[in-house]
Structures are given as structure tokens and as C-alpha cells.
Amino acid sequence: MSRNITVPSILPGFMELLPADQMLFDKMISTIKSTYEKYGFLPLDTPTIEKSEILLAKSGGDTEKQIYRFNKGDNDLSLRFDLTVPLARYVAQHYNDLVFPFRRYHIGKVFRGERPQKGRFREFYQCDIDIVGNDALSVINDAEILSVIYSTFKALGFEDFTIRINNRKILNGFFEELGIEDRAQVLRTIDKLGKIGRENTVRELQEMGLSDSAVDSVMQFIEIKGSAAEVIGGLKGMNAGSPLFLQGLEELMGVLEHISYFNIPEKNYAIDLTIARGLDYYTGTVYETILDNYPSIGSVCSGGRYDSLAQNYTERKLPGVGISIGLTRLFYQLREAGILEQSKRATPTVLLVIPMRDTMGPALDFATKIREAGIAAEVYFNEGKTGKKFAYADKLGIPYAVVIGEDEVRDGFFKLKDMSTGMQEAMDLDGVISKIKNRAF
Amino acid sequence: MSRNITVPSILPGFMELLPADQMLFDKMISTIKSTYEKYGFLPLDTPTIEKSEILLAKSGGDTEKQIYRFNKGDNDLSLRFDLTVPLARYVAQHYNDLVFPFRRYHIGKVFRGERPQKGRFREFYQCDIDIVGNDALSVINDAEILSVIYSTFKALGFEDFTIRINNRKILNGFFEELGIEDRAQVLRTIDKLGKIGRENTVRELQEMGLSDSAVDSVMQFIEIKGSAAEVIGGLKGMNAGSPLFLQGLEELMGVLEHISYFNIPEKNYAIDLTIARGLDYYTGTVYETILDNYPSIGSVCSGGRYDSLAQNYTERKLPGVGISIGLTRLFYQLREAGILEQSKRATPTVLLVIPMRDTMGPALDFATKIREAGIAAEVYFNEGKTGKKFAYADKLGIPYAVVIGEDEVRDGFFKLKDMSTGMQEAMDLDGVISKIKNRAF
Structure with a gap:
């Protein structure tokens, strides 16, 4: 018998695991899921395919280029590229049927047609939690999110990791006082400090047209270091008058005040005034999580607070705070770094x-x-x-x-x-x- | 402030649940998952997006029309429309790294751009198990699959359901003896007996050009009824000489012989000589599962045996047997029929x-x-x-x-x-x- 044989293969940039690794991966998912549920986050699932006009309501930049978008019949469709935009659409659409604060987790695949490179995937799992308030949302929620990150990575078996927090208002208020106009650009530069080093950061800031004294000021500011108490002391010592700065400082202190009750060891969190997160929509607390012995992996869990999550779909003010773990990439990186246990177990059979x-x-x-x-x-x-x-x-x-x-x-x-x-x-x-x-x- | 507001909505034919229903849905998934694992099926996950040449290696008919297919860069991509084709590709591709018999389950979303109609979804969950053998696969596996179906629906809380089994070889052998050429067409007609009734079935068979005696014979054959033992007796009593028929009869008896050890009550399974399953690739045992009090829902769990699962991707003979639960549709139907409990629980919080x-x-x-x-x-x-x-x-x-x-x-x-x-x-x-x-x- 002669048949046509198509050589079996998958597309570049897609992950597929053999059984023993799949067992490990699934165990991580189930650990994350049960930790999220222990905090009372409810499961949510939204369609993989949505209307392009919904997913691209706030369009622009990389998102638009990376999105998988196509037509079927008369419909202009896109595959979701994150779980936050579908959440925003969901809370706006089902507002009357939801109880607020709305606490949900969502573990699912998202799709980004990035140029393929080592450790980057075009289809990957995100494991998100978000708390969405109706009109107002206390800063205690921001502290709890930190506790969820801590519990999750502990449950995954990690000991040495640091959750870095910051508040965007502090940065923005500070820039305001210095008369820096293009804050987004400065934020992006500061965000890269860890990657590109002090010298390049200074040069980039100068090239933006900042005066030498402003650059000095910025560098001095972002180099306030030490324990959480020391950083707060340093910030207070700047005697800044910007209302935005002071509000941010107060929020940050509010987060710290409540962290103590969540039983999080001091070694597992730190204020880091240099993190801003690339995304422009964060307006308060921001988070990054670094594995202390593998800083080159970058942040393994990030997120933050946004004033108005669903502003593209509703006039209502729905403030939110949340985080995301990019599990496919994390799994790949842990495997590459040799951190992941080598399991022989390739079946649930006992x-x-x-x-x-x-x-x-x-x-x-x-x-x-x-x-x-x-x-x-x-x-x-x-x-x-x-x-x-x-x-x-x-x-x-x-x-x-x-x-x-x-x-x-x-x-x-x-x-x-x-x-x-x-x-x-x-x-x-x-x-x-x-x-x-x-x-x- | 004036903003552009996009009215939040999802596409027709897509399911999205409110929290209380989502909790129920997730509970069903986790029940199915843990039942599958109790039989030692290992978890598998494959990319949602695959090369079109892979997914359409055996193309034709509805599949090609329904598939979500698009280009990104130079790639011709498709969303998977079932979990069986990706499994076939997976076992062919990773053959050397797998242990056979390869027993896997896969719970994931598949995509079919069907015309929207009540109870049909364009994105839906399938919950599949398959056992894939290397060259040979004993008929005991077919009996075990029946046991998995039984345990799964029991675990989901059902009591009154019937797993209908048949063997395609019996049908095919019987047609061979009658000299019926276009077996696929006759099979499709027989498959519809429950839907269109006896009279229409007879007329359709006559219109195919079958002689009156052949039609009589076919009707007599597919109307053999009773307990499993009675049906076997009826089949033996036909004194058919076709080797294919006899092989099918032997396989069916083999399945029945082993069922007794799996502790499946007799009321929960039956031989039904009329079921053939629409898909042409089944070659032996076929399964359908009917909720006794809601027959109009149709089969809630179906599948069968195929001689050569991965024939489009490898020269190797990899026989398989498996089943699939279309969970999204099932959930919708149970909800519509008022069978599903109305849960107040809209959070995991206790x-x-x-x-x-x-x-x-x-x-x-x-x-x-x-x-x-x-x-x-x-x-x-x-x-x-x-x-x-x-x-x-x-x-x-x-x-x-x-x-x-x-x-x-x-x-x-x-x-x-x-x-x-x-x-x-x-x-x-x-x-x-x-x-x-x-x-x-």
C-alpha cells in the first residue's frame, strides 16, 4: 500500500512536552490553581477567539503587530493576547451579574506572533489573578496580592525569591516636580536599569534632554536602597511636595503596613524604586518577582494596580490590581537553568x-x-x-x-x-x- | 472626559459562563480528569495552532469548511478541530520517546466554524482518552474504555445511562456478504435509524438500489435486540460466513467477556447493532452513550477503535481505541434540560x-x-x-x-x-x- 505521509512536526515557537515533563507542568498548574483558590479567587474562562474590535479597543504598538487576526465569514476575529483585556470586557459586559470586589483567577493560553527566539513562545499559558473593585478598591488588596505571590512561589517549591514592589505615583510625582514631560519615556529607561546598567541609563536620560541636575536627581532617587523601612525613610527624606508623590508614598506605606499580617518573611520582598513595568496602564502599586539565584531569567511574576480596568468598555470606574505568571516561559527557563527536578514519573499510575x-x-x-x-x-x-x-x-x-x-x-x-x-x-x-x-x- | 466606549460582547456560537456556572463546569472537568487519571491515563497538551498541512493531512468535507485557517507571515496555520488528529501527529512525531501502549487523556478546547445553532458551539471543550498500541492492541482495551465511560458518568453523578457498543466489522462483513458496495452510505443511513425511523430507513435503502430481499435482510439484522447475550445469540444464529463478520463477532464477544470484571452493571451497557458512528475511520468497536431519560440530547460520549491511528504521519501501524466527551455542549444541554444542580456557590471561598x-x-x-x-x-x-x-x-x-x-x-x-x-x-x-x-x- 502506498500512502502520502506528511512528516509530523509543529510550528516554531510552540511548546509541546513529553509525558514526564507534562506531568511536572500540570503539577505546577495545579499548585498555582489551588493556591489561588485558597485566597478565594474564582475560576474564569473566556473565549480564545474574540472580536478584533474588542481585543484591539486599546490598540497600538507591538500588540497590533503580534496579534493573530483573521476573518471567518463576515467576522473579524483575533486570538486573545493576554487575559487582562478579556477580563476587562467580561466585567463590563456582566457587571450586573457580578459581586464586587470581583476576585477571579484565569489559567489559560494566550497567543502572540512574536519573532521566534529562545525562551519566547507564540502560544503560552498565563496564570492570572485580579481583584476588581466597584468604584473603589482598598490598598489592602495590593498587600494581599503580594501575599498570593509569596504563597504561590513557596507552594511551587521556591525559597529564594524576592517580590519587588514600587508605586507608579511616586515616580510620576517625582517627575512632575522635576518638570519632566515625557514620563513614559523616562519610565521605560528606568525600567531597563537592571539590564543596561547605570552608565547607559544616565546617557539615555541625557539624550532625552534632561538637565544634568535633573539626571542627578533621578539617579539619586532610583538608587535609594535598603530594607523597606530604610527606603520609606529615604523617600520621606526627599521632602517632596508633589501631591501625587505623597499619595504614592502613602499607598506604599499602606501596603507595607498590611504585609506584616500575611506572614511573609522580610527576605522575600523589597521596595525597588526602579521598577515601573513597561505597560503604561499601571497607576499605583507594581510588582516584579525575581529568583534570587537566577536574576537573568527576569521577572517570573509581574503585575500592578490600574485605576480603571475596563475604561474601553464602560463609563464605570472599576479599579483593579492583579498579577500574571507566564508559565510556559517559566517552565522553559527552569528547565534550561537545571532547576526543575528531573522526574521519572510519566504517568499518574501508582x-x-x-x-x-x-x-x-x-x-x-x-x-x-x-x-x-x-x-x-x-x-x-x-x-x-x-x-x-x-x-x-x-x-x-x-x-x-x-x-x-x-x-x-x-x-x-x-x-x-x-x-x-x-x-x-x-x-x-x-x-x-x-x-x-x-x-x- | 470623553472616551470611545466599545460595547462589550462576544461572538455568537461561543460559550462564556457566570461564576456559579463556571464553578460547576470546572468541577465537571476535574471529576473527568481525576477519573481518567485513576485508570492511568497521562495528561497531554498540544498546541492550539498547528500547520494546516498537518491538521488537513486527511482533509475533506465538513472539516475543511469548518476549520479556522489563516496566514501569519509565511505560515499557513489552523486551529485544531479535534484532539485526535493532534494525537496522531504527536505519537508519530515522538514515537521513539514514548512507551507503548500509550495511554493519554487530553482536555482542551477545539474550534469549528459551524453555522451557529442552538447547542452548537464554535469553540468547545473535548475530554478525550485514547490507548495507542504499537503494532497490536488487545481487545481488552476496548472493554476498559467502556469501564472508563461508566466510571466517568457515575462520578459525574449520573445513574441512568446506557453505553451502546457495536463492532464495525460485523456490519461491514454482513454488507460484504449481501454484496452491498457502498457500505459507507448504508452505514450513514443505519446510523440515522433512531432519528428518521424505520420507514424512512427502508426507503433510503431502497433508493440506494438495494434489492428488496437485501433491505429485508439489513432491517432484520439491525433489529436484533435484547440483552448482550441475546444479541450475540442472534448474531450467531445468522450463520454468516463472512470472515470479517466472524472476526467482528469474536471481538465483540471478547469485549463482553472482559466487561464482567470491571464491575459495570448490566443496565448501563447494551449492544446496539445500529450504531456505526459517522466517522469513517473506525474499524472495530464503536461506542455511544445515551442518558436514558434524555435520549434527545443524543450521544454524550462517543468513540471507537481504529486500526491505524497515525497513518497520515507514519508507515507504522499504531492501532488505537478512544472516546471523547464534548463537554461544552453537554453542559449546555444539561442546563437546558434542567438536570444540572443550581448551585449558589460562586467562589471557592469557604x-x-x-x-x-x-x-x-x-x-x-x-x-x-x-x-x-x-x-x-x-x-x-x-x-x-x-x-x-x-x-x-x-x-x-x-x-x-x-x-x-x-x-x-x-x-x-x-x-x-x-x-x-x-x-x-x-x-x-x-x-x-x-x-x-x-x-x-
Whole structure:
């Protein structure tokens, strides 16, 4: 028979995992999900495809170039490029059916047709939380978001990470006082300080037309360092008079005041006056999260506060604060940096049930009972040598195996084999169940 | 301030849920996921966007018309329209890295630009399992798939459903013997028997050019009814000589022989010789699942066996058997039929912590400890009257609330309010934790 064979492949810039990595990836998703839920964020799911006029309501720049946009019939469609714009549309559209403050999480894929480069993906998971207020939203929410970031990365197994916070009003107020007009440009430059270094930052600021004294002032300002208390002291010591600056300072102090109650160790957060986040819509608190031993990965969880989340879809003022974890990229980076555990586990199966000749029936019956006890079990159906069957368990990293022979069926005693040690232990069905249930996988 | 407001809306044919329904939907997904995992199926995730040449390798008919296909740069892209074609591509592409039999589940969105109609969606979740063998795959797998369907619908809370099975070889062998050439056309007609009735089926068969005796024979054949044993008896009694027919009969008997060990009640499955499934690639066992009291919903879980899953991407013979639940449509239908519970629960939060003036700190501390005990807790941050705060708990269906006043902080005793009964009970922190942990949500 002659057939057309299409060589199987996927597009560049798309991630696809083999089973053992997929298990790890899914475990991360489920850890993030359960942490978000522990704070009472509710799950949300919105269409992957939306009207282009909705997704591009605030258009411009990279977004427009990167978006996957196409026509089907009469419809001008786009794939979502983040989860924030769909959230804004959702709260505006369903405003009357929602309870505020509206706390939602959303774990889903987004799409950006970026130029392919190492560690950048065109289709990737974002894991977002946002709290959206109706008209007003207390700064305690900003502190809680910090607590969610902390709990999430702890739950993911990290110890050494720093959540950097700042407040955009402080920066903006400060610039206002210095008479700097193009704040967005200065913010973008300051945002790059960590990447391009002090010297280049100074030169860029000078090239923008800032006076030498203004540049000095800016550099002095963004180099206020130390513990949270020291930075607050430094900011107060500047005796700035800008109302915006003072409001930002007050908000930041409000966040810090409440952080203490969330049980977050001091080593896991810091004020960093240099972070501004590239996105122009943040208006208050901003967050970045750095893995202390892998700063080159960049921020693994970022976000901030916006005065008016849904302003393109409603006249209502709906202030919000939220963060996003770009999980696909994070997973890739952790794997590249060798941080991720190398798991042998390539299946949820905890027990492989191996029938002998003529014991298929009892083996199926045994597995059914194991499953009814809540344990993931699989029966090896193919015929062949017992060694080959154990090899299957081994290749998939299945922790336990049991052979169901005629003796076992007759006596009701089974030799449970621990695949990691090779040790066997004889016990009855209940013994097998409690033995396995007492171990976590 | 004057702004451009875009009226928020989504495209027709797309589903978006409000929080309480989203919670229910997610619960169904997690029930399906954990059932699939209990049988040792591993999670898989493939790109939403693939090369058009891959997804359309076996093109034709409705698929090609319905697919979302577009260009980005030089690439001809398509959104996946099912999870089976990506699976076929995946096993062919990663053949050397996989362990066979390869057992995977995949819960994800697929896209079909169908004409919009009630209960049909253009973006919807499929929940698939498949077992893919290397060269051979025992018929015991077909029996196990039936067991997975049974366990899944039981876990979803259904009692009265029937998994209908058949074998395509029996039908094909029978047609072969009758000298019927265009089997696909006859299969499609038989497949519609339930919908169009006996009379129309007979007429359609006659219009195909079948002799009256052939039509009689076909009708007699597909009307063999009764218990599984009775149908098998009826099939044997036909004394058919076609090798294909006999092979199909043997496979069907093999499936039945093993079903008994999976603890599936007889009322939950039946042989139905009329089901053939529209898709032409099934070659052996086929499945449909009917909710007994809502037959008009149609099959809620379907699938079957294919000899060569990945034949468009590899020369290797990779037989497979699998099923799919179209969850978005199922959810919609259950909701329409009034079967789905009406849940008040619109948040994962189990305990709302309500601070009084000046007790925000202790309230945050209290909630942190509750969360550390594994309970989803939320602090109400907005100021206002206590009644308004309880109303928030009520609107979201939060089961418990506790007010943290100055007395409570001093004494360490808290009045836990059961929001469904309004009853309050005073206890210490540990008491609150164990009280809530002893209830399932």
C-alpha cells in the first residue's frame, strides 16, 4: 500500500512536552490553581477567539503587530493576547451579574506572533489573578496580592525569591516636580536599569534632554536602597511636595503596613524604586518577582494596580490590581537553568497490576477495587514475559507493581513490589491499599 | 472626559459562563480528569495552532469548511478541530520517546466554524482518552474504555445511562456478504435509524438500489435486540460466513467477556447493532452513550477503535481505541434540560473573615492561619456595615463567616456563622479549622 505521509512536526515557537515533563507542568498548574483558590479567587474562562474590535479597543504598538487576526465569514476575529483585556470586557459586559470586589483567577493560553527566539513562545499559558473593585478598591488588596505571590512561589517549591514592589505615583510625582514631560519615556529607561546598567541609563536620560541636575536627581532617587523601612525613610527624606508623590508614598506605606499580617518573611520582598513595568496602564502599586539565584531569567511574576480596568468598555470606574505568571516561559527557563527536578514519573499510575496466563479476569477485578479505593491503577494487557511487564512499569516510573498469579488469586495474598527498591512484601488487598495510601505521590 | 466606549460582547456560537456556572463546569472537568487519571491515563497538551498541512493531512468535507485557517507571515496555520488528529501527529512525531501502549487523556478546547445553532458551539471543550498500541492492541482495551465511560458518568453523578457498543466489522462483513458496495452510505443511513425511523430507513435503502430481499435482510439484522447475550445469540444464529463478520463477532464477544470484571452493571451497557458512528475511520468497536431519560440530547460520549491511528504521519501501524466527551455542549444541554444542580456557590471561598474597625491586622492574621490549614478563606476589605459584609458572603454562596471583633481578638474565641442556617457557634481557631475541615464542599 502506498500512502502520502506528511512528516509530523509543529510550528516554531510552540511548546509541546513529553509525558514526564507534562506531568511536572500540570503539577505546577495545579499548585498555582489551588493556591489561588485558597485566597478565594474564582475560576474564569473566556473565549480564545474574540472580536478584533474588542481585543484591539486599546490598540497600538507591538500588540497590533503580534496579534493573530483573521476573518471567518463576515467576522473579524483575533486570538486573545493576554487575559487582562478579556477580563476587562467580561466585567463590563456582566457587571450586573457580578459581586464586587470581583476576585477571579484565569489559567489559560494566550497567543502572540512574536519573532521566534529562545525562551519566547507564540502560544503560552498565563496564570492570572485580579481583584476588581466597584468604584473603589482598598490598598489592602495590593498587600494581599503580594501575599498570593509569596504563597504561590513557596507552594511551587521556591525559597529564594524576592517580590519587588514600587508605586507608579511616586515616580510620576517625582517627575512632575522635576518638570519632566515625557514620563513614559523616562519610565521605560528606568525600567531597563537592571539590564543596561547605570552608565547607559544616565546617557539615555541625557539624550532625552534632561538637565544634568535633573539626571542627578533621578539617579539619586532610583538608587535609594535598603530594607523597606530604610527606603520609606529615604523617600520621606526627599521632602517632596508633589501631591501625587505623597499619595504614592502613602499607598506604599499602606501596603507595607498590611504585609506584616500575611506572614511573609522580610527576605522575600523589597521596595525597588526602579521598577515601573513597561505597560503604561499601571497607576499605583507594581510588582516584579525575581529568583534570587537566577536574576537573568527576569521577572517570573509581574503585575500592578490600574485605576480603571475596563475604561474601553464602560463609563464605570472599576479599579483593579492583579498579577500574571507566564508559565510556559517559566517552565522553559527552569528547565534550561537545571532547576526543575528531573522526574521519572510519566504517568499518574501508582500501581501496575500484572496478570499471568489465565488470571486476566481476577487482575481486572483487583484493579477495579484498587481504583474504587481512590488509587490510580493500570492493568498490563499485552502478553509476554514478566520481565517485560516490569520494564514497562520502570520506564513509566510507576512506583508499585503486583503480579496476580494463580496462587495469589487462591490465597488472597499479593506480593507488592516497590519499583524503586525492588523489595517485595506480601499482603492482602486492604494491606495493598493502605500501604499505597500512606505514601504521597 | 470623553472616551470611545466599545460595547462589550462576544461572538455568537461561543460559550462564556457566570461564576456559579463556571464553578460547576470546572468541577465537571476535574471529576473527568481525576477519573481518567485513576485508570492511568497521562495528561497531554498540544498546541492550539498547528500547520494546516498537518491538521488537513486527511482533509475533506465538513472539516475543511469548518476549520479556522489563516496566514501569519509565511505560515499557513489552523486551529485544531479535534484532539485526535493532534494525537496522531504527536505519537508519530515522538514515537521513539514514548512507551507503548500509550495511554493519554487530553482536555482542551477545539474550534469549528459551524453555522451557529442552538447547542452548537464554535469553540468547545473535548475530554478525550485514547490507548495507542504499537503494532497490536488487545481487545481488552476496548472493554476498559467502556469501564472508563461508566466510571466517568457515575462520578459525574449520573445513574441512568446506557453505553451502546457495536463492532464495525460485523456490519461491514454482513454488507460484504449481501454484496452491498457502498457500505459507507448504508452505514450513514443505519446510523440515522433512531432519528428518521424505520420507514424512512427502508426507503433510503431502497433508493440506494438495494434489492428488496437485501433491505429485508439489513432491517432484520439491525433489529436484533435484547440483552448482550441475546444479541450475540442472534448474531450467531445468522450463520454468516463472512470472515470479517466472524472476526467482528469474536471481538465483540471478547469485549463482553472482559466487561464482567470491571464491575459495570448490566443496565448501563447494551449492544446496539445500529450504531456505526459517522466517522469513517473506525474499524472495530464503536461506542455511544445515551442518558436514558434524555435520549434527545443524543450521544454524550462517543468513540471507537481504529486500526491505524497515525497513518497520515507514519508507515507504522499504531492501532488505537478512544472516546471523547464534548463537554461544552453537554453542559449546555444539561442546563437546558434542567438536570444540572443550581448551585449558589460562586467562589471557592469557604470562610469569609469579617474585620471590625481596627481589627484588620488580626483578621488578616486569622485568615492566613486558616489558609495554612488548607482552607480557602477571604477577608472582606471594604469598610461598611456588618450586614453588607454578610450579604457579600450570602450573594457568593460562601458557607461560613466569622466576625473578628476586639473581644474575639482578646479572648481567642470566634463565633462561626453557618450562612445556610444562620446559626452561630463560638470556638477557638483550631475549632474553626476542624469544624470546616469535617465538611465537604
